[in-house]
Amino acid sequence: MNRALTVARLQSVAWPSVVGWSWGILASSFLINLAIFATIRDADLEPTTGGLASIYIVMFIACINVITQDFPFAIGLGMSRRSFYLGSVIHFGAQAIGYAGVLYLLSVLEEATGGWGVGLRFFGLPFFLVENPVLRYLAFAIPFLLLGFIGFAIALVFKRWGVNGMLTLGTVALVLFGGAAVLATWQRWWAAIGDWFADQSGGALLVGWPALLTLPLAVASWLIIRRATP
Amino acid sequence: MSPVVVTVADLTKRYGDVTALDGVSFSLGENRIYGLLGRNGAGKTTLMQILTAQQFATSGEVAVFGQHPYENESVLSRISFIKESQTYPxxxxVHHVLRAASLVHPRWNEELAQQLVDDFRLPPRRNVRKLSRGMLSALGIIVGLASRAPLTFFDEPYLGLDAVARQIFYDRLLADFTEHPRTIVLSTHLIDEVSDLIEHVLLIDKGRLLLDVEAEALRGQVLTVAGPVAAVDEFARTGAELHRALLGGTARATVRGDFGPADHDRARALGLDLEASSLQDIVVRLTTATNGSAPSTPGVTRKEVLR
Structure with missing residues (x-):
């Protein structure tokens, strides 16, 4: 466990660049939106900008980098794969917990100020309205984890099996999703699928299902990293 | 022999059709400097990667500090492996890398690290991507020396380093080794430069261990004799001839055998010039003499004629 914490600290030695990228890009996205909304001055619309996605995308890329860059470095320094995996999950999980907290507070602030005074809905998610405060916090946190483990898993497939592994993964995904689409079209299931999504609560779509998907990805990542070479 | 730090038994590693290591067995003692020598692709890096659990063996056994290194924190924390191909986030x-290494290595010495940064004139605030090849090598060397790990591997750590910086490396290595003895494995192509440092030679060729011998003993074992062809023939019969060059009526041969003072006297009596081959010569002769034939077969000869 101590060595796992060492890995977490290892990944934080250049922490300003770790935190800077995520929040720097989010901040610039926010400021641009704020400027546009201040210029338009149409308070009735209250659309969601989608700019919030930027921090999730940055974290997804950061998790790919953890495997492609930090893994060869940490293993080269003499960490075990177990410690590296645990440490990376701790490091990334701590960021997800902290960042979700900040995003939650910003969304509360956004509501209280009537969209920063210009009707801007940047941090709030009207479509998936989640009223329960705990669920609302988790709705910010869990998607981080899902994207992070998708990043870990994909990068690990590349690390362990190289380009051929990625091509195989891509082919399998294409066949599975393509086959499902053909099946749904053939059986005329699309309307039912649409209804199913519409029936899901915001909590289920942003917390429940992502959490359920995260678990097998975490297990798969662990199994792959056990025999991965730097 | 001093306490054993590493034991390797019948180690084999295959990548598809390629056999990188072929039934290698040896052991490393405590607090000694080993030279792991061999040509490119001989299997040196693969061997060190398996000993540090970065690669997986196809078959055979390895024990480091008495245990298997894979996922073994107590073993891994006592190893420092500096390789030429190391990448950094x-x-x-530079100072981030040193900080990271100090977190990982329990015996890290910050004072030594800082002194080496000065010695190698490394810019501490420069991004690793912007370091020259030589500076990257220097960074690896600093990590390797300052970690003071009981088992330290240097895999061709000098790439791009100028002669002065390489000398600094050898000097610092020896000085710190003297004060803080540990087991050091030095894999290198610049054999002449390190021949004074190395106490024990491991020579690998095509995945097989050709030599596992004390450097001092090896120096006496391989001699180069020069003189009339008949006299050289006479002397060469007492050992295995590794190489011969002919020039008119004189020959110059490299001969390996269990030579003692009596043999030296005999060579002189035959009117031959006699000299001990350098470590580099020995390695070159041994690894070229085995082309197309089994290693260490007595009497393997490679002849070339100069006109």
Whole structure:
């Protein structure tokens, strides 16, 4: 466990660049939106900008980098794969917990100020309205984890099996999703699928299902990293 | 022999059709400097990667500090492995890398690290991506020396380093080794430069161990004799001839055998010039003499004629 914490600290030695990228890009996205909304001055619309996605995308890329860059470095320094995996999950999980907290507070602030005074809905998610405060916090946190483990898993497939592994993964995904689409079209299931999504609560779509998907990805990542070479 | 730090038994590693290591067995003692020598692709890096659990063996056994190194924190924390191909996360600066290494290695000595940064004139605030090849090598060397790990591997650590910086490396290595003895494995192509440092030679060729011998003993074992062809023939019969060059009526041969003072006297009596081959010569002769034939077969000869 101590060595796992060492890995977490290892990944934080250049922490300003770790935190800077995520929040720097989010901040610039926010400021641009704020400027546009201040210029338009149409308070009735209250659309969601989608700019919030930027921090999730940055974290997804950061998790790919953890495997492609930090893994060869940490293993080269003499960490075990177990410690590296645990440490990376701790490091990334701590960021997800902290960042979700900040995003939650910003969304509360956004509501209280009537969209920063210009009707801007940047941090709030009207479509998936989640009223329960705990669920609302988790709705910010869990998607981080899902994207992070998708990043870990994909990068690990590349690390362990190289380009051929990625091509195989891509082919399998294409066949599975393509086959499902053909099946749904053939059986005329699309309307039912649409209804199913519409029936899901915001909590289920942003917390429940992502959490359920995260678990097998975490297990798969662990199994792959056990025999991965730097 | 001093306490054993590493034991390797019948180690084999295959990558598809390629056999990188072929039934290698040896052991490393405590607090000694080993030279792991061999040509490119001989299997040196693969061997060190398996000993540090970065690669997986196809078959055979390895024990480091008495245990298997894979996922073994107590073993891994006592190893430092510096390889030429080491990559660093692109957002790190030199001082970040040193900080990271200090977190990982329990015996890290910050004072030594800082002194080496000065010696190698490394810019601490520069991003690792912007370091020259030589500076990257210097960074690896600093990590390897300052970690003071009981088992330290240097895999061709000098790439791009100028002669002065290489001398600094050898001097610092020897000085720190003297004060803080540990087991050091030095894999290198610049054999002449390190021949004074190395106490024990491991020579690998095509995945097989050709030599596992004390450097001092090896020096006496291989002699180069020069003189009339008949006299050289006479002397060469007492050992295995590794190489011969002919020039008119004189020959110059490299001969391996269990030579003692009596043999030296005999060579002189035959009117031959006699000299001990350098470690580099020995390695070159041994690894070229085995082309197309089994290693260490007595009497393997490679002849070339100069006109």
């Amino acid at each position: 692109s957002n790190l600066r």
